Amino acid sequence: MKLLTAIIKPHKLDDVKSALESYGVQGLTISEASGYGRQRGHTEVYRGAEYTVDLVPKVRVEVLVDDVDIDDIVEVVVKSAQTGRIGDGKVWTQHVEDVVRVRTGEHGPDAL
Amino acid sequence: MKLLTAIIKPHKLDDVKSALESYGVQGLTISEASGYGRQRGHTEVYRGAEYTVDLVPKVRVEVLVDDVDIDDIVEVVVKSAQTGRIGDGKVWTQHVEDVVRVRTGEHGPDAL
Amino acid sequence: MKLLTAIIKPHKLDDVKSALESYGVQGLTISEASGYGRQRGHTEVYRGAEYTVDLVPKVRVEVLVDDVDIDDIVEVVVKSAQTGRIGDGKVWTQHVEDVVRVRTGEHGPDAL
Amino acid sequence: MDTGDTAWILTSASFVLLMTPGLALFYGGMVRAKSVLNMMMMSFGALGLIGVLWVLYGYSMAFGNDVGGGLLGDPAEYFGLSGLMGEGNLSGTLPGMAFVGFQAVFAILTVALISGAIADRAKFGAWMVFAGVWSTVVYFPVAHWVFAFDADGYVGGWIANRLAAIDFAGGTAVHINAGAAALALVLVLGKRKGFGREPMRPHNLPMVMLGAGLLWFGWFGFNAGSAVTSGNTAAVAWVNTLVATSAAILGWLLTERFRDGHATSLGAASGAVAGLVAITPACAAVNPIGAILIGVAAGVLCALAVGLKYKLGYDDSLDVVGVHLVGGLWGTIAVGFLATDTAPNGVSGLFYGGGVDQLWRQVVGALAVLVFSFVLTWVIGTVIQRTVGFRLDVEDEVTGIDQVEHAESGYDWGTLGGGALGGTARPTARHAAPTSTSEVSA
Amino acid sequence: MDTGDTAWILTSASFVLLMTPGLALFYGGMVRAKSVLNMMMMSFGALGLIGVLWVLYGYSMAFGNDVGGGLLGDPAEYFGLSGLMGEGNLSGTLPGMAFVGFQAVFAILTVALISGAIADRAKFGAWMVFAGVWSTVVYFPVAHWVFAFDADGYVGGWIANRLAAIDFAGGTAVHINAGAAALALVLVLGKRKGFGREPMRPHNLPMVMLGAGLLWFGWFGFNAGSAVTSGNTAAVAWVNTLVATSAAILGWLLTERFRDGHATSLGAASGAVAGLVAITPACAAVNPIGAILIGVAAGVLCALAVGLKYKLGYDDSLDVVGVHLVGGLWGTIAVGFLATDTAPNGVSGLFYGGGVDQLWRQVVGALAVLVFSFVLTWVIGTVIQRTVGFRLDVEDEVTGIDQVEHAESGYDWGTLGGGALGGTARPTARHAAPTSTSEVSA
Amino acid sequence: MDTGDTAWILTSASFVLLMTPGLALFYGGMVRAKSVLNMMMMSFGALGLIGVLWVLYGYSMAFGNDVGGGLLGDPAEYFGLSGLMGEGNLSGTLPGMAFVGFQAVFAILTVALISGAIADRAKFGAWMVFAGVWSTVVYFPVAHWVFAFDADGYVGGWIANRLAAIDFAGGTAVHINAGAAALALVLVLGKRKGFGREPMRPHNLPMVMLGAGLLWFGWFGFNAGSAVTSGNTAAVAWVNTLVATSAAILGWLLTERFRDGHATSLGAASGAVAGLVAITPACAAVNPIGAILIGVAAGVLCALAVGLKYKLGYDDSLDVVGVHLVGGLWGTIAVGFLATDTAPNGVSGLFYGGGVDQLWRQVVGALAVLVFSFVLTWVIGTVIQRTVGFRLDVEDEVTGIDQVEHAESGYDWGTLGGGALGGTARPTARHAAPTSTSEVSA
């Protein structure tokens, strides 16, 4: 099995979720993140003192998938998260040795 | 070494922590997450407009463990996080190439 | 490619960011975490009832790097995050099969 | 001069001043976290601008001697209020300046009320221009129509004196006026990106409830203070303001319970405001049972009315139309039915044997203000939009208006949980500390 | 009628109205984030329901002419308050309606006070039923006992007139009453899941402190307003209310400092409330030094008393018993010791040479209200629990009462940090926007 | 005794009491989340301590008969206020205790104002010692100088009577005094770790705006209440307090807009406070146009002044110097220019033909208080720092003063988003529930 991790723009989350759902992915895990990269942050001013906020809000999406699906699913995520502008984020894949569904104790692909 | 990642129900965190402590795990890292899966979210109503909240609060637990312990520890986490109801979450394991303890610079199993 | 994950003390984030930037790392992803380990938490008291807060605020830093740079970068992170006191955190590395830049669809090292 | 009356009006004026920050909280809690500051700033901007305009010429336009047909007070008469400071200068039993102050805060609040309709998407500079023009062209004249009563050697406004519609504390001048303006402005500015599709739930409901609490508190000054004396009329208005609001909370919550299955806190806060709006024109014209009826109906009506925007497709973001226009119309017209001559106003409505005489006056007054405000606001809004631009860039709207227009974030919880939420920040440039100064930690 | 007295009482009534939203914040900040709205809604529900009941028959039950032994006012006498609007209808030097309004907000607050004991676990509908029944069966009669003073051709309550216990502003009628009811209700509803084991720390302490600040502010109306005139008695009550509260903050903080090693902000807020409770019955009976003693002792006593629930195992969630029952008892009984005839009440307690005469009256009054309230509340609570059900399902309690009972979330910071916290939301179904309407972004 | 005057002063005193919690919110929202509670506790600590000291000897030191050269009132004269409760004991047209109460809340607020300068880094116990000593040694005497007016058989303070500087409501006694003390204390305590380098942006700006709203509201009591009667003077002060504040908001926002490109909500809140500070001494001496000028200039001046600390390298954390010292100086001196004899104070300044007579009096009064306060505060602060220690350990400062000094966290949003933020917590030790008690879930 594989783990796909995507760092995307927050307002694309809904699109990514729908695209994955259409593809047939049944579950995913989401968390908040902040990104630092080519996309610049912004400046804030408090009583005349400027603050550079150099982190940009991002969302992390993690999906466990079967080996055979991984390429398709990377494609689906990349497509649905794309705006074409700097800061769209990264998607990466890693090998997973085992997955367990906590509720049932099932292991491997059945646990997805 | 291995990295165990568990997505669990927030109110099971204390149980998982205690179980791991009893087993002898000395450290772990926790973060907030939101899950999307078989477990449905809920509906909210604001001035008559309904909102479907389709993400469910979850907690992510990460534990770095020695290769020999990994199967036992997966077992410990799954057991202690189980309620038997939909949404109990996933546990997965991955290979880790190296671990360093920042304080001392120790590498490998000594760093755990 | 490799994924470096570091769990560090929040107030060292700026130092780590600067050090990575100096080394030439162009992007990274940050998120909030809570740690449990040798570093003890603290005690709070509400109307005379004591609460043990056993999790300590931490920051997670994730960096995708090219295979050749990984050892140097681990070194850079560990150095810049170090205070020498308990709770400095962990750094670990994992193999990554593929990385995609969402904006362009580029794969592999070009996507970093 | 009566010290007791003065004490009550100065107190009431202070209460009403607090309503605008209260409104800022009520509105601010209802928007998303990324636009809370802009929402509050529209109220604070009104506090800044309208306070000054009122002193310069606003009071004079509203309460100066009529310069034509009950339509406008003489703008020059009290310019700068210089002449009103003398000991002997009375307004009834009050020092003249006490009445000036009391009416000032009405003007501020009315402008601020409008802002709820255009959450998340109005350029701040354009809003300030709008606020200044609107108060001058719409509010000050309407206040003259409704609040300026004829006296010896003094001619006031047409609604108060010629038409003799009853609007004790501003159902027409404040709520219908602001509600109609809100509707016009929403049509000019258009909908927010994602309206009706994307999540736009309130980000901080305790803040909404706090705002509602402060509004209710302040409203006692608004309504009971409108007696401009401290006596029976004020006391009756006070009790009616209490009980109509209570009843409206019940009305809104029951409507929700039956329709949606849940009584909500946003419903309780909204119901309270709906009841307060509706009792405003009527609080000295009805008895407590009448107040209960006005309140409970206001709760039900407004709870139903806030859904209209989805059906009709206009983005009245925080329901200024649904609550203030609908509630204001209901309260104003209800006087025609429920007024009783045992109440301080001494007029009987349809249900108390007074026939339709008062009813048609109420309807005419309400419609006149509605149409006047709607048309002029549409013109003002359109001119601003076509010239300096009123609506924010859509990209900026998505990013968040607080960041774009005010260069601030509402909240930073970061240091609690790790410091990274929303980005780290460091002071730079202009005000950076001299680097050579060492830290002292004695 | 005196305009100054009227101004002060209308002001005071407004202050006291604000106490209930203040209480909602004070309580709301102390619970976990997942139940903040329900906590506040118990107060807002009381604001809705009790306001209406007071107008309908509550005032009459409390202040109608006695219908038997000083136990109850005639419920029909002032039904709907219709007859009280006349100019000449006075209550002392006040318009009759001013007194009606002032007393209304006491009734609301007393009911709301109880809710702190049953945080996180009471069905909202059942709470509303309870609020209505309890105010009718318990509060209105007790208010008659304590607050209705005999006058020419008018017979009032037994505690005020026959027993002649001193309760200037409601130590018995409000605080002992609510505190005893809280204890009974806690026994009926049982403990929250995880009580004493799981973390239930306050989710928003600045909100608690804001609530305490608003309560203190409002309490000046509560106590000094209870003079029902604007003069020396009110002024003395004002100063005593200030200084007892100050002293109680110190008392609570010092207790914490010695016992726990830290003076806390929750302690300061709690100490303030404890002091306010304790000085309530005594504020016109003691001198400022007496007020300091009552305050500092209230701070110490209540700081110790809030720990009792862990020892005895009852889940009085926000310490209504520990603060209001204990503080109310202490303040009521302290009058028996510290009253001085140089204070407006003109009675001497034990320490000022008055012997035990006043002391036993205080004790009897306090116990009578305590027992009456405890027993009746237990019966009412049990009947509701056995019929419609009072306690929330335990699963729902774990999920969070806001979500289950009110279908809302208190906060959504999401859009700041990434948008996903707690889930994305989108408007659906009933009120979905017409899909064909295009977005305007002029 | 006049009931109307009494009503207004009791109301005003209540308003001013609310200013201290308002200030706690204003300041609390500006610091980082990890020190919000300590920031608020410095205000609540003052509420506790100074209230008690005022009753014991503070009032007597300020308003007792002069014991030498207009420098100090007799501390023993009214010790404990025992003798002031009698019906006949009047202060002008007020019951004596009403004036005592009104002045008490000034003393509390002044001490609390100082705390903004030393955010995040002062030991709480040391702060409490400082508060007690400072009020005794600095505030009570200065209040005597400025607020105690000579009367038949009574000698007051030198600034009020000998110098005859105009300080209607405390520009010198409160704002210059607190501002100068803040500067001295900042020099004693030194800078926070990371000042000028690390992010220290406000963690909760809606809370700051709420605080500003409550301050403005309360300030009507502060300024218009200082008339100590309910009449024309109060009404003029009220209107001037409104319009100067409005103008100052505009002044600050325009300064920001031109300098930084954005008008901010922190700017609006700060501008309001700057205007309130500046109009405080002048509110009964100028006409509304003068008030507008004072306000707009205060907004501009203070917006510029808050940057000084970065240039000069002192860490006046929340700009007590930039707002209160600068604003207080400006307002006090502006009286010398803008006072007009048509205003209640009846004095003409330089611009109204009065020459420099009033101007030099204003300057001398302002400087006298500034120097006195600065020097004594520096001494008091240094002694505390050298003995018990004033400054927090730097490690603890980084961890967060709330956790270290108060053993609390301001917020716990955890249960919403997953429960882990900042750590799980469970009740332990001393108050742990008896483990054998089973949970009831009826």
Ligand SMILES: Nc1ncnc2c1ncn2[C@@H]1O[C@H](COP(=O)(O)OP(=O)(O)O)[C@@H](O)[C@H]1O
């Ligand atoms: N080397 C990296 N390791 C981990 N995360 C990265 C890395 N580079 C970029 N990111 C993440 O991807 C986001 C987008 O990257 P950025 O450089 O801004 O734009 P783009 O990917 O479009 O070139 C960043 O905000 C960050 O969260």
Ligand SMILES: Nc1ncnc2c1ncn2[C@@H]1O[C@H](COP(=O)(O)OP(=O)(O)O)[C@@H](O)[C@H]1O
């Ligand atoms: N394919 C997946 N990839 C990543 N996380 C998943 C995946 N499927 C489920 N999850 C996580 O596991 C949680 C529980 O899954 P769910 O389908 O609701 O219940 P169950 O695991 O009991 O069948 C989800 O909320 C989500 O956080």
Ligand SMILES: Nc1ncnc2c1ncn2[C@@H]1O[C@H](COP(=O)(O)OP(=O)(O)O)[C@@H](O)[C@H]1O
């Ligand atoms: N086995 C582990 N798995 C995952 N995270 C760990 C593990 N051990 C420690 N950590 C993380 O590292 C942090 C520091 O560990 P700690 O034991 O407190 O100090 P140190 O690393 O200096 O010995 C912890 O707070 C936790 O976030």
